[in-house]
Each structure stands twice: as C-alpha cells, then as structure tokens.
Amino acid sequence: MANIYDVAKAANVSISTVSYVFNGKRPISEEVKAHVLETASALGYAGGRKKGSKPQANQLIGLFGSSIENLGYNIYTHQTLMGIFNVLKNTDYHVLFIPDGSNASSIWEQDTALCLQLAGAVVIEPKETENYYSYFEEKKIPFVVIGRPEAHNLSTNYVDVDNVSLGYRSMKYFLDRKISEVLFLNGPKGLTVSEDRKKGVLLALEEYGLPAEKSMIVHTDFSLDRAYDAVREIYSGSCAFPAVIACSDLQVIGALNAIRDCGYDCPRDVSLFCTSETYMSANATPRITGMDTKPVQIGEQTANLLLKLIRKELINPSHISLPSELHERDSVRS
Numbered sequence: 001m002a003n004i005y006d007v008a009k010a011a012n013v014s015i016s017t018v019s020y021v022f023n024g025k026r027p028i029s030e031e032v033k034a035h036v037l038e039t040a041s042a043l044g045y046a047g048g049r050k051k052g053s054k055p056q057a058n059q060l061i062g063l064f065g066s067s068i069e070n071l072g073y074n075i076y077t078h079q080t081l082m083g084i085f086n087v088l089k090n091t092d093y094h095v096l097f098i099p100d101g102s103n104a105s106s107i108w109e110q111d112t113a114l115c116l117q118l119a120g121a122v123v124i125e126p127k128e129t130e131n132y133y134s135y136f137e138e139k140k141i142p143f144v145v146i147g148r149p150e151a152h153n154l155s156t157n158y159v160d161v162d163n164v165s166l167g168y169r170s171m172k173y174f175l176d177r178k179i180s181e182v183l184f185l186n187g188p189k190g191l192t193v194s195e196d197r198k199k200g201v202l203l204a205l206e207e208y209g210l211p212a213e214k215s216m217i218v219h220t221d222f223s224l225d226r227a228y229d230a231v232r233e234i235y236s237g238s239c240a241f242p243a244v245i246a247c248s249d250l251q252v253i254g255a256l257n258a259i260r261d262c263g264y265d266c267p268r269d270v271s272l273f274c275t276s277e278t279y280m281s282a283n284a285t286p287r288i289t290g291m292d293t294k295p296v297q298i299g300e301q302t303a304n305l306l307l308k309l310i311r312k313e314l315i316n317p318s319h320i321s322l323p324s325e326l327h328e329r330d331s332v333r334s
Contacts, residue, residue: 002043003092005311011039015090060096061088061306062121062141064132067100070125074222075249075278076295077124080146083299084122091307093119100125120306122146126158126192142309144302148192157309159302159320161293163193166275166324167200170245170291171215173273173326175208182215183234183241185227185251189219197247197275216241220251227254235262243271243332249281252288256331272331286330293324 008015013036020026021036028036063084070077088095096118121143123132133156136143145158167184174182184201187194202212216239220226227246234241235258244259246252252274259270266272266286274281274290281288301320308314 002040002045003311004045005091005307006043007036007040007045010043011036019090059092059094060118061093062118063095063097063124064121065100065123065125070222071099073224073250075280076222076276079278079295080124080299080302083296083301084303085299086296087300087303087307093307120144120310122302122306123149126150142306144306144309146298146302148196150192150195155317157305157317157319159298159305159322161298161322161324163196164200164203166291166293167197168204169200169326170197170273170275171201171204172207173332174243174245174271175204175210177332179243179271180205180208180210180214181241182243182245183231183239184215184217185230185244185246185255186217186219187247188221194219194247201245222248222250224250224254224257227251228258229254231255231258232261235259235264240264241270243273245273245275247275249274249276249278249288252281252290253284256284256288267331267333271333277327282327282329284331288331289327289329291324291326294322297322 004015004018008018011018013032017028017032018036018040021028021033022040063081066077071081084095118141121132121136121141122145123143124146126145126147126149132143133145133149135141137155143157145156146160147158148160148163149156149158171182171184174180184198186198198217201215201217205212205214216234218230218234220230227250231244231254244252244255246255252272256266256272259266264270272288274288276293276295277288277290278295281290301322305314305318305320
C-alpha cells in the first residue's frame with residue numbers, strides 16, 4: 001500500500017506538500033494540487049485515515065523498552081522521542097507505546113494480530129538480555145534499536161553514540177587535570193549504555209596506569225532522587241571525591257543538591273561533569289560542563305532509518321554512530 005512518502009517521491013514534492021493537499025491546512029496552488037492528487041490516485045493513496053477512524057495495524061510503529069516512570073522524568077528520552085515524532089508527524093504512521101514492565105512478554109506469547117501487523121518497531125534503552133529482537137526477526141517486523149544491543153550482530157540496525165568513548169573522555173577530562181579520585185555515577189546495571197560507559201572509564205584509568213579502585217563507580221537509575229541519595233550517603237561519610245561524573249542531567253542535578261546539603265561547594269570543592277547533557281544541566285547554577293550527545297538527532301536518524309527499512313529502500317543493516325560534543329562551562333574548578 002502506497003504511503004505519503006511514495007506520493008511525495010513520485011510527484012517530486014515535499015512530504016508536507018502532500019499532507020497539505022489532503023488536510024487543507026495550508027493553501028496549495030491548483031496546479032500542484034492537481035498534480036499531487038493525480039499521482040496519489042495512480043498509486044492508490046487516499047490521503048491516510050479519515051478523521052475519527054482508528055489507524056490500521058500496518059500504520060502502527062511500536063515503541064518498546066522504556067518504562068512509564070522514565071518517560072515521566074527523563075528529559076533525554078523526551079528529546080529522543082521529539083526527534084522520532086519530528087519525522088513521523090508528516091507520514092501516515094502512528095506510534096503505539098508498549099512500556100517496559102507492562103507484561104510485554106505476554107504480547108509475544110499471545111501472538112496478537114496487532115503485533116503481527118506492526119509496520120515497524122523502535123527499541124529504546126536496550127538491556128543486556130532482551131527478548132524483543134528474536135520476536136521481530138521471526139515475524140519479519142523491521143526494527144531499529146536506540147543504543148547498542150548487547151548481543152548485536154550484523155543483522156541488527158541501531159543508532160547510538162559511542163558510549164565507551166563517552167566514558168573514556170569524561171574520565172580522561174579529569175585525569176588530564178591531575179584529578180584521579182572520581183565518583184562515577186553510572187546508570188542502572190543491565191543497560192548496555194551503563195556497561196559501555198563503565199568500560200570507557202576503566203579504559204582511561206588503565207591508560208594512566210591507575211587501579212580501578214582509584215575511583216568509585218555507583219549504579220543508580222537516571223532519576224534525581226536516587227542520585228541524590230547515593231551521593232548524599234557517600235559525602236556524608238569519610239569519602240569526599242573532588243569530582244563527580246554523572247550519566248544523565250537529572251543525576252548531575254541530584255549530585256549537585258547532595259554535595260551542597262553536605263556542606264560542599266561546586267566547583268570550589270567538587271567539580272561536576274555530565275556525560276549526556278540537556279538544557280536542564282546546561283542552565284543549572286553553576287552551568288554544568290558536559291557532553292552533548294544530540295538526542296533529537298538520534299531520534300530523527302532512528303525514525304528515518306526505520307522508514308527506509310519499512311519501504312525496503314535499505315536492505316543491508318545499518319549501524320549509525322553519532323558524534324558528541326564537549327561543552328565546557330562553570331562546574332569544573334580551573
């Protein structure tokens with residue numbers, strides 16, 4: 001069945017132009033309108049679903065792997081989803097969100113018609129052990145993973161940043177400044193992003209001839225409260241690391257609040273660094289030094305890759321790794 005992309009390509013116009021022809025939200029010249037309608041008719045495209053009707057199963061893209069709680073507070077995930085929706089908003093596809101922990105496994109067991117007819121799927125926050133991949137491959141559902149799958153092979157399509165490099169660069173940032181005792185506030189155990197960043201941190205310590213015990217690696221979820229509790233417990237005791245690296249914006253804000261409540265100042269006493277910054281950490285007081293891993297671009301690349309797989313414009317698997325940028329601000333003592 002032809003979709004809006006097919007019509008836009010055949011008519012040599014933008015996707016937005018096709019959309020406006022059918023929804024009437026903006027004026028389109030009669031000549032262009034007639035050309036688009038003629039092309040659409042030849043391809044059997046009727047302008048998507050009627051207002052008030054339910055999307056067909058083969059117009060659905062499944063979004064798997066994130067919890068409802070994570071969607072509630074994780075700005076990084078919000079920005080990633082923004083990128084996905086930026087691409088899908090002018091297509092006929094609609095997103096079906098199946099949160100992690102919502103008996104998703106029972107969906108595979110029931111083999112529901114809905115999942116059988118998904119046009120494609122996106123998996124975010126891949127875990128070391130995942131059951132989605134075999135199901136999608138068995139049912140021939142195109143899918144893209146955001147992040148590196150643990151047991152990935154050449155047949156798995158994914159979009160990611162180099163998280164080993166992020167961990168390495170963040171630790172090296174302090175090692176180059178003669179600071180080797182660092183508290184690394186990592187993400188939850190079991191996530192590939194957590195394992196990759198930990199690997200990078202240990203790689204930097206090894207390169208400098210330092211034992212892993214020189215620094216402390218603590219796993220928490222990506223929330224502010226859990227990060228606060230972990231850092232507060234450490235800094236209330238005998239350990240007062242001169243630097244903290246956090247894996248998310250909320251973690252770094254939680255760490256900032258905790259060290260202040262323990263009587264320390266940032267950056268005078270403790271320097272802070274965020275490996276996945278957002279506007280929240282960039283505009284904190286002090287403004288946090290960190291890495292921009294471009295979550296909106298990750299979402300856009302993911303959606304575009306999935307659409308190519310659905311339309312069979314891409315056959316060979318694709319592994320996309322986006323660059324990250326260091327933004328130095330006010331949270332590291334000079």
